[in-house]
Amino acid sequence: MNMRLEKPTWFKRRLPTGPEYEKVRGLVDSFHLHTVCQEARCPNQWECFSDQTATFLIMGPACTRNCRFCAVQKSPVAPPDPEEPQRVAQAASTLGLSYVVITSVTRDDLDDGGASVFAETITEVKKICDGVRIEVLVPDFQGDMRALQQVIAAGPDVLNHNIETVPRLYETVRPQADYQRSLDIFRYLRGSSPKLPTKSGLMLGLGEKDDEIKATLVDLVTAGCKLLTLGQYLQPTKDHLPVERYVTPEEFDQWRSTALKIGFVEAVSGPLVRSSYHAGKLLGHCAK
Numbered sequence: 001m002n003m004r005l006e007k008p009t010w011f012k013r014r015l016p017t018g019p020e021y022e023k024v025r026g027l028v029d030s031f032h033l034h035t036v037c038q039e040a041r042c043p044n045q046w047e048c049f050s051d052q053t054a055t056f057l058i059m060g061p062a063c064t065r066n067c068r069f070c071a072v073q074k075s076p077v078a079p080p081d082p083e084e085p086q087r088v089a090q091a092a093s094t095l096g097l098s099y100v101v102i103t104s105v106t107r108d109d110l111d112d113g114g115a116s117v118f119a120e121t122i123t124e125v126k127k128i129c130d131g132v133r134i135e136v137l138v139p140d141f142q143g144d145m146r147a148l149q150q151v152i153a154a155g156p157d158v159l160n161h162n163i164e165t166v167p168r169l170y171e172t173v174r175p176q177a178d179y180q181r182s183l184d185i186f187r188y189l190r191g192s193s194p195k196l197p198t199k200s201g202l203m204l205g206l207g208e209k210d211d212e213i214k215a216t217l218v219d220l221v222t223a224g225c226k227l228l229t230l231g232q233y234l235q236p237t238k239d240h241l242p243v244e245r246y247v248t249p250e251e252f253d254q255w256r257s258t259a260l261k262i263g264f265v266e267a268v269s270g271p272l273v274r275s276s277y278h279a280g281k282l283l284g285h286c287a288k
């Protein structure tokens with residue numbers, strides 16, 4: 001185990017401030033909503049907001065799982081707020097977003113894992129945001145494909161599900177998840193919705209080996225996944241898993257080339273890359 005590693009220079013990016021940023025932040029707060037952007041103190045916030053993209057976290061703020069890399073608050077969970085779908089739509093409309101990412105904590109306490117809330121949120125956003133594109137970043141619904149189909153039936157433009165890391169590290173990094181169950185989501189969509197752009201993402205720097213990363217990328221493409229994000233794991237607090245290694249920007253560039261050679265339609269790869277980074281641009285490649 002590494003002592004806390006010094007953050008390399010490429011992470012020295014100032015968090016956004018200024019009146020425009022504060023206006024956006026204030027607006028999101030006024031709708032009593034959670035954005036992953038703010039919750040995760042994402043360094044790309046301003047770039048995404050300027051790209052008219054934001055990521056809303058629904059059914060939070062607490063999660064029923066306990067992934068060791070994630071700063072999201074853990075249980076107890078509250079019943080989903082029936083007005084949240086409308087508030088997400090109103091916020092997206094007020095912010096003038098052209099690309100909305102809807103993600104959630106994992107709600108294993110709900111019969112459908114929260115699929116109906118995803119579906120309702122998609123429907124509400126589409127109702128009042130003309131021409132908006134919607135990406136859903138979904139949990140694994142404990143392998144319930146009827147729940148997943150309920151989300152798909154609402155008509156998102158991209159279905160994202162993060163595989164997060166390599167199978168050997170699942171027990172340590174995301175103990176309540178299952179590698180094959182996550183791949184099954186792409187296998188299911190490959191058959192049921194072959195035209196739907198699908199996407200996944202990995203964090204690097206948790207101790208995975210290069211051949212394990214490559215094998216996971218091959219598994220994703222074989223299962224039907226088309227788009228990929230690769231970013232550096234950052235330790236949210238000292239109570240979370242330590243960073244085993246900072247992957248260099250050059251290595252991330254190399255991984256993007258490798259991912260394209262393996263068969264991804266497009267990939268975004270870099271130390272600061274997160275699941276929704278340049279999401280709209282990534283989708284553009286699928287339409288070609």
Ligand code: SF4
Pocket residue numbers: 063064065066067070071072104105106139174
């Ligand atoms: S399931 Fe998602 S929100 Fe919950 S702890 Fe894991 S990564 Fe965080």
